[in-house]
Amino acid sequence: MEIRKASFLLSNTDVSKCPPPTLPEYAFIGRSNVGKSSLINMLANNNSLAKISGTPGKTRLINHFIINESWYLVDLPGYGYAKVPRSERTKYENMIRQYILKRENLYCLFILIDIRHEPQKIDLEFMEWIGMNQVPFVMVFTKTDKLKPDEVQTKIELYTEKMFEIWEEMPTYFITSAVKILGKTEILDFIDEINLKAK
Numbered sequence: 001m002e003i004r005k006a007s008f009l010l011s012n013t014d015v016s017k018c019p020p021p022t023l024p025e026y027a028f029i030g031r032s033n034v035g036k037s038s039l040i041n042m043l044a045n046n047n048s049l050a051k052i053s054g055t056p057g058k059t060r061l062i063n064h065f066i067i068n069e070s071w072y073l074v075d076l077p078g079y080g081y082a083k084v085p086r087s088e089r090t091k092y093e094n095m096i097r098q099y100i101l102k103r104e105n106l107y108c109l110f111i112l113i114d115i116r117h118e119p120q121k122i123d124l125e126f127m128e129w130i131g132m133n134q135v136p137f138v139m140v141f142t143k144t145d146k147l148k149p150d151e152v153q154t155k156i157e158l159y160t161e162k163m164f165e166i167w168e169e170m171p172t173y174f175i176t177s178a179v180k181i182l183g184k185t186e187i188l189d190f191i192d193e194i195n196l197k198a199k
Protein backbone atom coordinates (compact mmCIF):
# COMPACT_ATOMS: atom_id res chain seq x y z
CA MET A 1 0.00 0.00 0.00
CA GLU A 2 1.02 3.60 -0.65
CA ILE A 3 -0.51 6.51 1.21
CA ARG A 4 -2.05 8.63 -1.56
CA LYS A 5 -4.00 10.95 0.66
CA ALA A 6 -3.52 11.88 4.29
CA SER A 7 -5.46 14.62 6.00
CA PHE A 8 -5.61 15.85 9.54
CA LEU A 9 -9.11 15.35 10.91
CA LEU A 10 -9.31 16.44 14.55
CA SER A 11 -7.59 16.53 17.92
CA ASN A 12 -9.22 15.94 21.26
CA THR A 13 -8.64 14.82 24.82
CA ASP A 14 -11.58 12.49 25.13
CA VAL A 15 -12.21 9.12 23.49
CA SER A 16 -15.93 9.89 23.29
CA LYS A 17 -15.16 12.81 20.99
CA CYS A 18 -13.12 10.78 18.50
CA PRO A 19 -14.59 10.32 14.98
CA PRO A 20 -17.33 7.66 14.67
CA PRO A 21 -15.61 4.24 14.91
CA THR A 22 -16.61 3.24 11.41
CA LEU A 23 -13.15 2.68 9.89
CA PRO A 24 -10.16 0.57 10.97
CA GLU A 25 -7.85 2.55 13.21
CA TYR A 26 -4.11 2.28 13.93
CA ALA A 27 -2.51 4.27 16.72
CA PHE A 28 1.14 5.16 17.30
CA ILE A 29 2.62 5.65 20.74
CA GLY A 30 5.99 5.70 22.48
CA ARG A 31 8.16 7.68 24.84
CA SER A 32 8.62 11.34 24.01
CA ASN A 33 11.33 11.90 21.42
CA VAL A 34 11.21 8.28 20.22
CA GLY A 35 10.74 9.47 16.62
CA LYS A 36 6.96 9.10 16.37
CA SER A 37 6.30 12.23 14.30
CA SER A 38 9.15 11.32 11.95
CA LEU A 39 7.78 7.80 11.51
CA ILE A 40 4.24 9.02 10.81
CA ASN A 41 5.54 11.54 8.31
CA MET A 42 7.64 8.85 6.64
CA LEU A 43 4.61 6.55 6.30
CA ALA A 44 2.53 9.35 4.83
CA ASN A 45 5.22 10.81 2.52
CA ASN A 46 4.49 14.12 4.16
CA ASN A 47 7.07 15.96 6.16
CA SER A 48 4.64 18.15 8.00
CA LEU A 49 1.72 15.85 8.75
CA ALA A 50 2.67 15.11 12.33
CA LYS A 51 4.61 17.95 13.86
CA ILE A 52 8.21 17.07 14.59
CA SER A 53 8.26 18.60 18.00
CA GLY A 54 11.15 20.73 19.13
CA THR A 55 9.99 20.33 22.72
CA PRO A 56 9.56 16.70 23.70
CA GLY A 57 6.12 15.95 25.17
CA LYS A 58 4.47 19.00 23.68
CA THR A 59 1.64 17.22 21.97
CA ARG A 60 -0.85 15.92 24.54
CA LEU A 61 -3.82 15.27 22.32
CA ILE A 62 -5.35 12.34 20.50
CA ASN A 63 -4.74 13.35 16.87
CA HIS A 64 -6.78 11.70 14.13
CA PHE A 65 -5.75 11.57 10.49
CA ILE A 66 -7.76 10.01 7.71
CA ILE A 67 -5.71 7.98 5.23
CA ASN A 68 -6.73 7.10 1.67
CA GLU A 69 -10.30 7.79 2.80
CA SER A 70 -10.35 4.29 4.25
CA TRP A 71 -8.59 4.14 7.63
CA TYR A 72 -7.64 6.30 10.57
CA LEU A 73 -4.12 6.90 11.75
CA VAL A 74 -3.86 8.18 15.32
CA ASP A 75 -0.94 10.04 16.80
CA LEU A 76 -1.09 9.57 20.57
CA PRO A 77 0.85 11.67 23.08
CA GLY A 78 4.28 10.45 24.11
CA TYR A 79 4.53 8.91 27.57
CA GLY A 80 7.15 9.04 30.29
CA TYR A 81 8.35 12.57 29.94
CA ALA A 82 9.74 13.48 33.36
CA LYS A 83 9.65 17.23 32.90
CA VAL A 84 5.86 17.32 32.72
CA PRO A 85 4.29 18.04 36.14
CA ARG A 86 2.88 14.91 37.77
CA SER A 87 -0.73 16.16 37.90
CA GLU A 88 -0.71 16.87 34.18
CA ARG A 89 1.00 13.58 33.41
CA THR A 90 -1.63 11.63 35.32
CA LYS A 91 -4.33 13.45 33.38
CA TYR A 92 -3.05 12.61 29.93
CA GLU A 93 -1.88 9.12 30.84
CA ASN A 94 -5.44 8.51 31.94
CA MET A 95 -6.68 9.87 28.63
CA ILE A 96 -4.39 7.46 26.75
CA ARG A 97 -5.60 4.53 28.86
CA GLN A 98 -9.24 5.37 28.26
CA TYR A 99 -8.61 5.69 24.53
CA ILE A 100 -6.80 2.35 24.33
CA LEU A 101 -9.40 0.48 26.36
CA LYS A 102 -12.51 2.02 24.84
CA ARG A 103 -11.72 2.65 21.20
CA GLU A 104 -13.59 -0.22 19.60
CA ASN A 105 -12.15 0.21 16.09
CA LEU A 106 -8.51 0.21 17.26
CA TYR A 107 -7.10 -2.68 15.23
CA CYS A 108 -3.50 -2.37 16.26
CA LEU A 109 -1.34 -0.24 18.49
CA PHE A 110 2.16 0.50 17.23
CA ILE A 111 4.51 0.85 20.19
CA LEU A 112 7.67 2.72 19.22
CA ILE A 113 10.98 1.95 20.84
CA ASP A 114 14.26 3.76 20.28
CA ILE A 115 16.65 0.97 19.25
CA ARG A 116 19.64 2.67 20.87
CA HIS A 117 18.50 2.13 24.46
CA GLU A 118 18.50 -0.95 26.63
CA PRO A 119 14.99 -2.31 27.25
CA GLN A 120 13.27 0.33 29.39
CA LYS A 121 11.03 -0.51 32.34
CA ILE A 122 8.41 1.99 31.25
CA ASP A 123 8.05 0.38 27.80
CA LEU A 124 8.05 -3.16 29.19
CA GLU A 125 5.39 -2.29 31.77
CA PHE A 126 3.32 -0.50 29.17
CA MET A 127 3.40 -3.54 26.87
CA GLU A 128 2.50 -5.79 29.79
CA TRP A 129 -0.53 -3.64 30.53
CA ILE A 130 -1.54 -3.63 26.86
CA GLY A 131 -1.24 -7.42 26.77
CA MET A 132 -3.24 -7.86 29.96
CA ASN A 133 -6.02 -5.89 28.34
CA GLN A 134 -5.75 -7.93 25.15
CA VAL A 135 -5.16 -4.99 22.88
CA PRO A 136 -3.37 -6.06 19.67
CA PHE A 137 0.03 -4.40 19.37
CA VAL A 138 3.31 -4.55 17.48
CA MET A 139 6.72 -3.10 18.31
CA VAL A 140 8.45 -0.58 16.07
CA PHE A 141 12.17 -0.07 16.59
CA THR A 142 13.07 3.48 15.55
CA LYS A 143 16.27 5.30 14.55
CA THR A 144 18.02 2.10 13.47
CA ASP A 145 20.27 4.11 11.15
CA LYS A 146 22.08 5.26 14.29
CA LEU A 147 23.48 1.77 14.92
CA LYS A 148 25.47 -0.69 12.83
CA PRO A 149 23.44 -3.65 11.51
CA ASP A 150 25.02 -6.10 13.97
CA GLU A 151 24.30 -3.72 16.84
CA VAL A 152 20.67 -3.54 15.74
CA GLN A 153 20.56 -7.34 15.83
CA THR A 154 22.10 -7.46 19.30
CA LYS A 155 19.58 -4.95 20.65
CA ILE A 156 16.69 -6.93 19.21
CA GLU A 157 18.05 -10.13 20.77
CA LEU A 158 18.26 -8.31 24.09
CA TYR A 159 14.66 -7.16 23.76
CA THR A 160 13.53 -10.64 22.74
CA GLU A 161 15.15 -12.07 25.87
CA LYS A 162 13.39 -9.47 28.04
CA MET A 163 10.06 -10.05 26.33
CA PHE A 164 10.30 -13.79 26.95
CA GLU A 165 10.30 -13.09 30.69
CA ILE A 166 6.64 -12.12 30.28
CA TRP A 167 5.49 -13.32 26.89
CA GLU A 168 5.45 -16.71 25.25
CA GLU A 169 6.51 -15.26 21.94
CA MET A 170 8.09 -12.12 20.61
CA PRO A 171 5.41 -9.79 19.27
CA THR A 172 5.59 -8.80 15.61
CA TYR A 173 8.20 -6.08 15.24
CA PHE A 174 9.43 -3.67 12.59
CA ILE A 175 12.91 -2.26 12.09
CA THR A 176 12.60 1.34 10.95
CA SER A 177 14.50 4.49 10.15
CA ALA A 178 12.84 7.73 9.13
CA VAL A 179 16.21 8.95 7.87
CA LYS A 180 16.86 5.95 5.63
CA ILE A 181 13.16 5.30 4.88
CA LEU A 182 13.32 1.81 6.35
CA GLY A 183 10.33 -0.28 7.39
CA LYS A 184 7.81 1.85 5.57
CA THR A 185 6.58 -0.76 3.07
CA GLU A 186 6.48 -3.43 5.76
CA ILE A 187 4.30 -1.35 8.10
CA LEU A 188 1.95 -0.18 5.35
CA ASP A 189 1.58 -3.71 3.96
CA PHE A 190 0.85 -5.00 7.47
CA ILE A 191 -1.93 -2.41 7.86
CA ASP A 192 -3.24 -3.16 4.38
CA GLU A 193 -3.51 -6.85 5.16
CA ILE A 194 -5.55 -6.17 8.30
CA ASN A 195 -7.76 -3.72 6.41
CA LEU A 196 -8.46 -6.32 3.73
CA LYS A 197 -9.43 -8.91 6.35
CA ALA A 198 -11.70 -6.35 8.05
CA LYS A 199 -13.71 -5.76 4.89
Ligand code: GDP
Binds near residue numbers: 146
Ligand atom coordinates in the same frame (compact mmCIF):
# COMPACT_ATOMS: atom_id res chain seq x y z
P1 GDP B 1 8.60 12.38 18.70
O1 GDP B 1 8.78 13.34 19.84
O2 GDP B 1 8.49 10.97 19.16
O3 GDP B 1 7.50 12.76 17.74
O4 GDP B 1 9.97 12.39 17.89
P2 GDP B 1 10.42 13.21 16.59
O5 GDP B 1 9.91 12.57 15.35
O6 GDP B 1 10.10 14.66 16.83
O7 GDP B 1 12.00 12.95 16.61
C1 GDP B 1 12.80 13.28 17.72
C2 GDP B 1 14.23 13.50 17.23
O8 GDP B 1 14.77 12.30 16.71
C3 GDP B 1 14.32 14.53 16.10
O9 GDP B 1 15.50 15.26 16.28
C4 GDP B 1 14.39 13.68 14.85
O10 GDP B 1 15.06 14.31 13.78
C5 GDP B 1 15.16 12.45 15.35
N1 GDP B 1 14.77 11.24 14.60
C6 GDP B 1 13.54 10.74 14.44
N2 GDP B 1 13.55 9.61 13.71
C7 GDP B 1 14.83 9.39 13.37
C8 GDP B 1 15.49 8.34 12.62
O11 GDP B 1 14.91 7.41 12.08
N3 GDP B 1 16.85 8.44 12.52
C9 GDP B 1 17.56 9.46 13.11
N4 GDP B 1 18.88 9.45 12.96
N5 GDP B 1 16.97 10.44 13.81
C10 GDP B 1 15.62 10.41 13.96
